[in-house]
Amino acid sequence: MASLTQAPATTPSGVTVAGSTAHSDGSHNDGAHTDGGFVPVQTRSERPRSYDPADFGAPTGREVNFTHTPVARLAPLFADAGADDDAAADAVGMALSGGQDVFQGTLAIGQSPRGDVFTPEDVIAAAAWTHTPSALHVRIPESVELTAPVEIDVTAPAAVAHSHIVIEAAPNSRGTVLLRHRGDALLAQNVEIIVRDGAHLTVVTVQEWADGAVHAASHQARVDRDAHLRHIVVSLGGAVVRLNPSIELAGAGSDAEIYGLSFADAGQHLESQVYLHHKGAQTRGNVLYKSALQGAGARTVWVGDVLIGPDATGTDSYEANRNLVLTEGARADSIPNLEIETGDIRGAGHASATGRFDDEQLFYLQARGIPEEEARRLVVRGFLAEIVQKLGIPSLEEELSAAIEAELTPAAAA
Numbered sequence: 001m002a003s004l005t006q007a008p009a010t011t012p013s014g015v016t017v018a019g020s021t022a023h024s025d026g027s028h029n030d031g032a033h034t035d036g037g038f039v040p041v042q043t044r045s046e047r048p049r050s051y052d053p054a055d056f057g058a059p060t061g062r063e064v065n066f067t068h069t070p071v072a073r074l075a076p077l078f079a080d081a082g083a084d085d086d087a088a089a090d091a092v093g094m095a096l097s098g099g100q101d102v103f104q105g106t107l108a109i110g111q112s113p114r115g116d117v118f119t120p121e122d123v124i125a126a127a128a129w130t131h132t133p134s135a136l137h138v139r140i141p142e143s144v145e146l147t148a149p150v151e152i153d154v155t156a157p158a159a160v161a162h163s164h165i166v167i168e169a170a171p172n173s174r175g176t177v178l179l180r181h182r183g184d185a186l187l188a189q190n191v192e193i194i195v196r197d198g199a200h201l202t203v204v205t206v207q208e209w210a211d212g213a214v215h216a217a218s219h220q221a222r223v224d225r226d227a228h229l230r231h232i233v234v235s236l237g238g239a240v241v242r243l244n245p246s247i248e249l250a251g252a253g254s255d256a257e258i259y260g261l262s263f264a265d266a267g268q269h270l271e272s273q274v275y276l277h278h279k280g281a282q283t284r285g286n287v288l289y290k291s292a293l294q295g296a297g298a299r300t301v302w303v304g305d306v307l308i309g310p311d312a313t314g315t316d317s318y319e320a321n322r323n324l325v326l327t328e329g330a331r332a333d334s335i336p337n338l339e340i341e342t343g344d345i346r347g348a349g350h351a352s353a354t355g356r357f358d359d360e361q362l363f364y365l366q367a368r369g370i371p372e373e374e375a376r377r378l379v380v381r382g383f384l385a386e387i388v389q390k391l392g393i394p395s396l397e398e399e400l401s402a403a404i405e406a407e408l409t410p411a412a413a414a
Contacts, residue, residue, distance in 0.1 A: 045277070049120060077124045079160070108133065113194055121244075124218070140199075140201070154189075155182055169194065169199035191218070193220070204396070213239060222247075226253040252282055261290055279309050283314075285316075290321075302332075306337070306350065309342070365378060365379075380408055384404055
């Protein structure tokens, strides 16, 4: 079982001082406590990990990974209530379609490849691990190229439920797996992704939950030698959706494209904490998340952590987050962080921007006879289209474009 450790703190500039804890006054210390007080874990690479929910305890909101999270609304998922594990697992519906060449099975706790990549980073993921006796295993066989996406329709009850899914792309395989989430839910979910040598895998997760749903998910992936992962998060529905991808570029020459799109309405909280770990040499990573917000209490949170490890020579990495605030009362939090442990890299950077409409864009459209409200919708659609077009599933792209238009209609009518 993983031990709980302390991490060095991240400086205000977003660059970590390795091996010590940084304070706002510029001083450092090497211990877990300072002046008799607890120093919270800051860097993602040293975050506590354990399969046992009891090792974490219930978050209070002071922890660095829950600072921007509405812990009271997620509280039902903190309890390690091992009620009836089998009943809870059966309550999560997962219907597969497409991918005739794909292997489908189940994996018990301790049965490889379950756990080859995944180690829980918080109490929710640990509870999902413990209370999912049989994980769904979807495997694209070696050298198989899928002609259509594998779709997994996930439904969950309004009572606390847990699930664990293992998605494996065997060497030199190619394919797309689409996770769709609908209905009411109080769901703690783990998704374990293994992209073996030379494989190309796309994983798309779409959250279309009912208004009151609560969904917390941890996605952990490993990308092996010369393999490629495209990971896309689309969050539109649900009261609280917290989906945190963690991707390790383990093999030399591996690369990842990590994209996200969210549209938060009044009262919605949509959150992603992204971790990209460059571990192998000559690895490449590109992170781009975009969100639009409208209505009182609409909230998005994006935390982007990139670690370039000591052996990740020749790395090329970039992460960016863009947020478009459409109305008063909405709030977007955006926090990029970058750790670099080798000087031999091709490039690394991060960017973040949050703002309202570009007045010049609106003026340009209105000057050509387009009414103001229609011009606003065009700007938002164009802003989010960059992510929609990366899905690679034409029918889903059309569906999400229509959903975004429907989100914008009430604002236009207001």
